[in-house]
Amino acid sequence: MCNNLLVGKKIVEGKTNNKKVVGVVVPGIIVFGDSSVDSGNNNHISTILKSDFSPYGRDFEGGKATGRFSNGKIVTDFISEAFGIKPTIPAYLDPSYNITHFASGVSFASAGTGYDNATSDVFSVIPLWKELQYYKEYQKKLRDYLGPSKANHTISQFLYLISLGTNDFLENYFLLPQRSSQFSLQEYQNFLGRAAEGFVRELYAVGARKMSIGGLPPMGCLPLERSSRLVFGGGGECVEKYNRVAMDFNAKLMGLVEMMNKELKGIQIVFSNPYDVVYDMILHPSYYGFSNSGRACCGTGRFEMGFMCSKMNPFTCSDANKYVFWDAFHPTQKANSIIANHILHTYLSVFLP
Ligand SMILES: *[C@@H]1O[C@H](CO)[C@@H](O)[C@H](O)[C@H]1NC(C)=O
Ligand SMILES: *[C@@H]1O[C@H](CO)[C@@H](O)[C@H](O)[C@H]1NC(C)=O
Numbered sequence: 001m002c003n004n005l006l007v008g009k010k011i012v013e014g015k016t017n018n019k020k021v022v023g024v025v026v027p028g029i030i031v032f033g034d035s036s037v038d039s040g041n042n043n044h045i046s047t048i049l050k051s052d053f054s055p056y057g058r059d060f061e062g063g064k065a066t067g068r069f070s071n072g073k074i075v076t077d078f079i080s081e082a083f084g085i086k087p088t089i090p091a092y093l094d095p096s097y098n099i100t101h102f103a104s105g106v107s108f109a110s111a112g113t114g115y116d117n118a119t120s121d122v123f124s125v126i127p128l129w130k131e132l133q134y135y136k137e138y139q140k141k142l143r144d145y146l147g148p149s150k151a152n153h154t155i156s157q158f159l160y161l162i163s164l165g166t167n168d169f170l171e172n173y174f175l176l177p178q179r180s181s182q183f184s185l186q187e188y189q190n191f192l193g194r195a196a197e198g199f200v201r202e203l204y205a206v207g208a209r210k211m212s213i214g215g216l217p218p219m220g221c222l223p224l225e226r227s228s229r230l231v232f233g234g235g236g237e238c239v240e241k242y243n244r245v246a247m248d249f250n251a252k253l254m255g256l257v258e259m260m261n262k263e264l265k266g267i268q269i270v271f272s273n274p275y276d277v278v279y280d281m282i283l284h285p286s287y288y289g290f291s292n293s294g295r296a297c298c299g300t301g302r303f304e305m306g307f308m309c310s311k312m313n314p315f316t317c318s319d320a321n322k323y324v325f326w327d328a329f330h331p332t333q334k335a336n337s338i339i340a341n342h343i344l345h346t347y348l349s350v351f352l353p
C-alpha cells in the first residue's frame, strides 16, 4: 500500500496488552455508531436522514434499499462475514428480525449521530446513550433467550464495533454556532474523547470485553466537503484542515485505547484506523480498480446524499464499482469491502480464532 505520504505521521496501532487468544470464536458482532455502520435503524424513527429508497441498495442482495448508506454492504457486514458469523448485520429496530437473529449480531447505529448529544439533535436521530439503552434492553432479551449463564458468557465473547465522530465535526462543530462558541477545537476534541471514554467504560461495566473503536476517515476528502471548495472558487481539492482534525482526533482515540487496555482488567480493545486506506484509495483510485475518487456515483456526485440521492436523479453513474464514494458522504460497497479487509488484517486479527 502506498502510504509514503503519511510517513512520520503514522502511529503504531492495533496493539493490545493482551495476547491473542487462539481458538476463541466470536459468537456475534455488536455495532454502535453512525451512518458508517447503520444497517437500517433510521428507517424506524422520525428523521429526514434516511436511505431506504432506490438507488440506495441497488447492489445489495435483492436490490433492496435496507437503510444502509451505500449501494450495497457496509464495512461491518463484511467483518461479520469474515468472522464466519453471517453475511449481514441486521438493525435492532427492524421488526422483521427478532432475538433469534440478533443473538448472532445486531446494529444499534443511527445515521447522523455522534459522541456529542447535540450532534444527534441536528437531525433528530438516536443519541449514543440511547443506543446503549437499546443494547441493555437487548441483553435482557438475550438472557431470556439463551439463559442467563450462557448469555453472560456470550456477551463477554461478542466483538463490539464502535464507529462514529465524523458528524460531531462536519454536521455540528464546523457548521453550527453552539459548540464552536462554547469550545475551542482542541477543547471540543477533549470533550468528545471524554464521551468516547465514558461510553467504553459503560460497555465494559455491563460485560463487554472485546472492542474496537473506529477512527475518523480523511473527512476533508468527502465529496461534499470538496464541493464546498468549488463554491468558493477552488478546484474541489480536499479540505486539509478537516483531515488534520481527523488525524488529531484519531491520535487522541488511540491514546484512550492504550490507557483503557492498561486500566480495565480483562478488556481487549483496539483502535481501528481507516484513515490511511481511505486516503490511499482517494489518492490512487486506479490502483484499486476505481476510476473516480473525487466525485460520488449518485447524482452529480458533488452534494447528493439522503433524499437528494433519489431514483429521479438522472446523473447517477451506472457502475458504482468504478467509484470510491457512493453518495457525497459514504463509500461504495466496493470501497467498504477494501476498508473492511484492511481493518480485519491490521487491527481485528487479534480477535480471529
Ligand atoms: C423470530 O422470527 C422467526 C421468523 O423469522 C420466527 O420463526 C420465530 O418464531 C421468531 N421468534 C421469536 C422469539 O419471536
Ligand atoms: C449475568 O450477569 C448479570 C449482570 O452482570 C448478573 O446480575 C447475573 O447474576 C449473571 N448471571 C449468571 C447466571 O451468571
Ligand SMILES: *[C@@H]1O[C@H](CO)[C@@H](O)[C@H](O)[C@H]1NC(C)=O
Pocket: 115, 116, 117, 129, 195
Ligand atoms: C447525553 O445525554 C445523556 C442523557 O441525558 C446523559 O446521560 C449523557 O451524559 C450526555 N452525554 C454527553 C456526552 O453530554
